[in-house]
Amino acid sequence: MARITLRQLLDHAAEHDYALPAFNINNMEQGLAIMEAAEAVNSPVIIQASRGARSYANDIMLARMIDALAEIYPNIPVCMHQDHGNGPATCATAIQYGFTSVMMDGSLMEDAKTPATYEYNVEVTRKVVEMAHACGVSVEGELGVLGSLESGMGEAEDGHGFEGVLSHDELLTDPDQAVEFVERTGVDALAIAMGTSHGAYKFTRKPDGDVLAMNVIEEIHQRLPNTHLVMHGSSSVPQELQDIINQYGGAIPQTWGVPVEEIQRGIKHGVRKVNVDTDNRLAITGAIRKILTEKPHEFDPRAYLKPAKEAMRQVCQDRFVQFGSAGHADKIKALSTATMAKRYVSGELNAKFGAAAKKAAAE
Ligand SMILES: O=C(CO)COP(=O)(O)O
Ligand SMILES: O=C[C@H](O)COP(=O)(O)O
Ligand SMILES: [Zn+2]
Ligand SMILES: [Zn+2]
Numbered sequence: 626m627a628r629i630t631l632r633q634l635l636d637h638a639a640e641h642d643y644a645l646p647a648f649n650i651n652n653m654e655q656g657l658a659i660m661e662a663a664e665a666v667n668s669p670v671i672i673q674a675s676r677g678a679r680s681y682a683n684d685i686m687l688a689r690m691i692d693a694l695a696e697i698y699p700n701i702p703v704c705m706h707q708d709h710g711n712g713p714a715t716c717a718t719a720i721q722y723g724f725t726s727v728m729m730d731g732s733l734m735e736d737a738k739t740p741a742t743y744e745y746n747v748e749v750t751r752k753v754v755e756m757a758h759a760c761g762v763s764v765e766g767e768l769g770v771l772g773s774l775e776s777g778m779g780e781a782e783d784g785h786g787f788e789g790v791l792s793h794d795e796l797l798t799d800p801d802q803a804v805e806f807v808e809r810t811g812v813d814a815l816a817i818a819m820g821t822s823h824g825a826y827k828f829t830r831k832p833d834g835d836v837l838a839m840n841v842i843e844e845i846h847q848r849l850p851n852t853h854l855v856m857h858g859s860s861s862v863p864q865e866l867q868d869i870i871n872q873y874g875g876a877i878p879q880t881w882g883v884p885v886e887e888i889q890r891g892i893k894h895g896v897r898k899v900n901v902d903t904d905n906r907l908a909i910t911g912a913i914r915k916i917l918t919e920k921p922h923e924f925d926p927r928a929y930l931k932p933a934k935e936a937m938r939q940v941c942q943d944r945f946v947q948f949g950s951a952g953h954a955d956k957i958k959a960l961s962t963a964t965m966a967k968r969y970v971s972g973e974l975n976a977k978f979g980a981a982a983k984k985a986a987a988e
Pocket of ligand 1 (some may be wrong): 708709822823825826856857858859860861877900901902903904
């Protein structure tokens, strides 16, 4: 199928009360794993590439890989999304390579480390929205800085994110500011901060409301019932995936992720995109460690990459089912970015506020 925009996918998800997992990709095996899982349960797909992924795989390789995946799976709508764009240039080049959606993460400065001011965030995001919407491409913005409510620290595990102490205000998206941000920027989707962070080490115990502030999502959803909310850092870090790695020579200290039931609670309150990367990394690493330990004579990369792909497929398939996107792929007919561009111009995709939002949400 032709590539689909994030906006069209999330509008469909909102209409049918589900969310889509957004899986990160760096190589062919991850792409095949996502698509095999989607095909198995008839789910539409969001594939996202970070700046690191783009430089690891090469933009041309990535773009052609997505073309190949779409050709191999003609019945699965695929959105190609830039994860954590750090400025207009990153978003513009993504669009040039055929991405149908970009994230402008203006919660951080262009170095992807220093927390930005609110005004900077509004300005840079608005600029990207103007450019992307002219191309029919969707935009995700972010308000609030990801980090731990347990430690009060920003997260820098993946090489991006703030490394120092953040205030409670920075770590939690302010619901009133969220309304103003959506109004001033025109984003299609809004990533919010409520205690999740990237990577495996999110929580030192099973999270409760003190460290995973799902109530923030509910408050924002109440004020912005028509805005698609995005949860970053939403891997669940399953115990069994930690155990496999440790059983076969790894050393992952005990850790907790975002429980699937908390994500499902979010989905009842406007969460439409859920970012998952770490769980797939854990699944892949566990499978590779297992094979290399059990078969130390093995040196054909396919011998460990095939089980690695299979382990990732299982994680993806589980999330498609758990987030409710399974069963929806064949109900969606992708609109071209040219059609989406016209829809933006017509104003029909403008965010709704106040009474208009409540009315639209009730329909
Ligand atoms: O948010 C993410 C990518 O943007 C991924 O989060 P995890 O590290 O929890 O998988
Ligand atoms: O944003 C976080 C994703 O897990 C991507 O991570 P990365 O920047 O290491 O590719
Ligand atoms: Zn993220
Ligand atoms: Zn709600």
